[in-house]
Amino acid sequence: MDHHSLEMESRQSHSFGRLSAANSSRRQSLSSAQYDDTIESESVSEAGDIGDRILHSNRCSASGRSHFSLDNGSVVPIQDNILSSTSLPSHLEKLPSPSVDLQTDSEENKKVLARYCLQKLFGPGVIGATSDGSYMYLDLPSNMVGSFLMGWFGVVFKGDISMVSDQLAIGLTTGFLGSLTTFSGWNQKVLDLCIEGHWIFAALAIFIGLFLVAYSIIFGIETAKGFRWLCKHSNIKSFFGIPTCLRACNLNKSNCLLTIMAMFLLMLGLLWGLFGALAKNNFESGGSKAQLFLACMVGPFGVWMRWFLARFNGRGLGIAGHVKWMPLGTLAANVLAASLMAALTTLKKTVKTKSCDTAVSGIQFGLLGCLSTVSTFIAEFHAMRESLHPWRAYAYAMVTFVLSFLLGTLVYLVPGWTRGYD
Template sequence: MGWFGVEFKKDISHVSEHLAIGITTGYLGSLTTFSGWNQKMLELSASGHWVISALGFLIGLSLVAVSIAFGVETAKGFRWLLNRLNLTSPENGISKINYKVNSYHCQMTAMVIFLVILGILWGVSGALVKAKFKHGGSAAELWFACMVGPIGVWIRWFLARLNGRGLGKKGLFQWIPFGTLIANVSAACVMAALSTIKNAVNTRDCDTVVAGIQFGVMGCLSTVSTFAAEFNAMRKTNEPWRAYVYAAITICVSFSLGILIYCIPYWTKGFEIDT
């Protein structure tokens, strides 16, 4: 994300804004998952490992901050190398590549190509789910997740338009990216609820469907990479405390609701955590 979502995002947008969104919101946003991270900490807490759970959040957040900073710095180093090789414009540092996907014909062609690819992938995933579902296991869960994963991406893309708007007509707290916040918190809550259902029903078919939805929809709906980019951007402003407030709100709200949704049923019903 430090490369394609921060340092080189303007270069990619110069070629195609849709490509920039696809790489950052689509690929990188889906590659990382906040809901899975939160759920693992809930499972540790439910088992009584509160200290390890707290350390998991602290160490995880530290790694996130270091990773995004490292990515940005290495990307700047690569840009410096491009400048030395005279491959970027000296005025703005943007690549000298002049090709742009900004015409109607180019956009329609790209859309058709990617829709065909999506259809093929959906078809392959559906066929493999049909073949593997009756046997259960990780293979069936994986291919089911591939089928439903795009739903999470689309929801997160839709919620992204809430970032920077703030609350109400006056736009209070515009510095909080509410779109990302809602995506991460809601995904964490649904992830916890699905885990509770999985423990309560405890059948092979239910496990396959629930795990597929968790891994696919919730994994793609929540994101750490975008969260990290926003956290890093806030740290570089004149009010860096906002980054830590934003991180605290995201983690505390998700974890607190997760305790109500997952841990309390676990403690009262005596479920066993499937590790």
């Protein structure tokens, strides 16, 4: 083989080597992009809650990364080695201990009373009040307040609160704010407007309601960031700047854990007994008091169900985990609660007895009001809007409303149209 042939072969070899390296680089880049998209899809789905999975992992998903943060409009993963007590990402969550459920339950009765008071401020006579004068006058105030506070305690300061107490962080977000708001009442209001023939107002109730709660959480996030900046530049120790001596008594310690569990278990038992006695004394006479006391008794069961269903957030469908970006647990909780709310409303309008009205209204306000949530839903919606695929937020909202409305139509509107409600 002459010198010219050897030179040509060498050039071809180098050319093929460069081409192979380039193809390998493209494949690696494509694989990295797909991996990042998978991480982001799983992260936005876990923006609100992951249920009891939080008890069995170090807040890490199947992808091997921690929760996520919003950075310049993009969802980025947070690795464990970058965590610090002075600069915590907004959506950072730590591993809570098994006492979370007790803290969550103790917040339920407070939440039922808070939502009841907010709705009573907008009692009968306001636009949107139900024609039968039931408890469900207007859920918008509680949904807006809960979404605003979710921006504070569920986004900006959640990591800081978790540094002090995981139980407090979960109790505030999953327990209090997740149940202060109610999606089932919102959907039922839309169905009530439809049964009365106010289709335009029903559509406006969806779009305006979504707009208001979406901007409530944005306003909450911005004001919380402003408060953080003010505390930082004015040398004021805010509530998240807890002294080291308090952090030493962390709730994850076994001795503190048992004390907290016993305290909240005792508190839950006392509240159940109190509201049970009050509900029994007022049940025969009926009215809003009996409904409220019954709602306080059954409320914790609703949040237990939502807590369990939240484990499916970030898992996707099937073994392959399709549509991981869809929070299936929150979606299932809201759709199930909305469907049961419509079914029980049909039962109440059909039976028409005082006892049935009291029992059904208490279950609707307590159990289904806690099972469904707007603040967690809107936190996930906001995370999707800030991600690289903002269209997912609107697809998620559309799927939630369409499924809830269709099932509500089958169990509430169709019987009303065929037989009629007085």
